[in-house]
Amino acid sequence: MIKEAVKPMTYTDKDRIFYSQNNDVHATTLICIGGIHGNEPAGVYGLQKVISEIIVNDITFKGNFYALFGNMDALKANVRYKDFDLNRLWTKEEVESLCSADDSYEFDEQKEQCELYETIKDICNANKGDFVFVDLHTTSSPTVPFITISDSLNNRALADKFNIPIVLGIEEYLDGPLLSFINEYGHVSIGFEAGQHNDEKSVLYCEAFIWMVMEKTGLVSKHDFEYKAFNRVLNIEKGFYEIIYRHSLSESNQFKMKPGFKNFKPILKHQSLAFDGICEVKSPLNGLIFMPLYQKQGEDGFFVVRKLSRFWLVVSAVLRHLKFHQLLRLLPGIKRHPENEYCLVANRRIALFLTTKIFHLFGYRKKIIVDDKIHFIKRDRKVIPFG
Structure with missing residues (x-):
């Protein structure tokens, strides 16, 4: 049975990292972020409940764990954001501009983004193993818990271990989500939507998901927490x-x-x-x-x-593992971007002929138009240093 909820701590702390445990710089590092939208505190409360159990039971990870606040000022005000949505600012141009600026900021979210970016960069530079990022959210409408991911095979592999809905392709429609930015460095990054903002179960779902991610990434064993109970909590319905x-x-x-x-x-x-x-x-x-x-x-x-059918998922995974995406470059009207190995540039005629679905099959989900050409961007990437 799941233990009675520990009363959540407040999130008026000044430190962006409100808990960390470092045990092996070469092992897996899990980074969980709660409250990147300030009206979604369930992720913070879920993390705090997990942390309370870690401290009470003196649990030592087989790896490293960090719990981060997202938009701290917005959390305190219980609003989604103050001036700009912090989860829509993570483009390379925005980050480069932010990091080249002085300590003065035009709006609140610039300060929040700079602090969050520097914190993540410091964590990545201090560790050398695999990184897994989890961004915890809730929604304005009632919902079962679900996962959102950019469509890379390493993201799929972790998400597929859960028996809850998994949604691909959100990066096609949104500019600047944090996890899309993280994904460009080759790291596993998944979003978890726990339920409606004010639903008490959303905190429980966040708590369960955090524990289960820890178990599935090898940081803890099934004996370290209430595995069977939390596994039942997240036994909903698998599907991509x-x-x-x-x-x-x-x-x-x-x-x-x-x-x-x-x-x-x-x-x-x-x-x-x-x-x-x-x-x-x-x-x-x-x-x-x-x-x-x-x-x-x-x-x-x-x-x-x-x-999506399981058959389509299997076929796309096989084609990507065999690097068949390189065949697309042989077609007339398609070439690799001269400065980005993960981007194909296609003229509109060939793009319409092949259809977007074909590009999706090979992992090219993000589509943007530049100078009358269509740029298709791939999410499967090799790991590169952060920052």
Whole structure:
């Protein structure tokens, strides 16, 4: 039986790292981040409950563990962010500009990002083994717990060890998430969405997920914690999904989701989902509703996802292991980016001929248009030094 919850500590601490344990610089290092959105404290509370059990039971890891605060000022104010969404600022351009600046900041999230970046960089430079990053979140709508990942094989391998929904492809639709930035350095990075912001079970789901990640990455054994109980908590329904549509919002948009929509529930093409202040917002296609917005802050009204077949996942993994993506470069109208080995540049005609699905199969999920060319960016990468 899971022990009665330890009363969560407050998150008014000044230190970005609120717990760490270092045992072997050559072993796996797990870095968990809670509260990168300040109105999502369940991740912080879940981490604090785990840490309390670690201290009480004197658990020593077979590796290293760090628990980090995300947006500390926003956490204290219980708002998603103060000025800008901290989980939309992680582009190389933003980070390079931030690190070249002095100690003065134009807005709160610049300071938060700089401190978080420097903390992560110091941790990565101090350790030499594998790194696993976990970003803990909750949603504005009711949901079962689920995992979000950039579609790399190392991310898939860890996510596939859990019996909960796994969503691929969010990096196609969002600019600047922290985990996409981390993934560019070749590290395993997964997001965990524990449930609705104010649902007490969200803290329990975060607690369970943290313990199970520790066990699956070899930091602890099944005998160190309530393995059977937490495993039951996360025994929901396995399945891989991909995002096929995003309804983005403008700053002036008066978006209001209709009540009653829950994650992974079927919706029909042309079904009315929301109002934007002027007219109805209807689904552009059949699929499953994903992350409908039921809060004031946010740039995403809702997503639509569909389930992926296990056959497609196996085929794509085999093709990537065999490096068949190199065959794409032999096609007319496609070439490797001269400065980025993980990017293919395609003219629009060949991109339309092959379809985006083919590029997805080979691991090229991020798509951007530059000078009338389409850049397809691959998430499977070799590890490089952080920073």
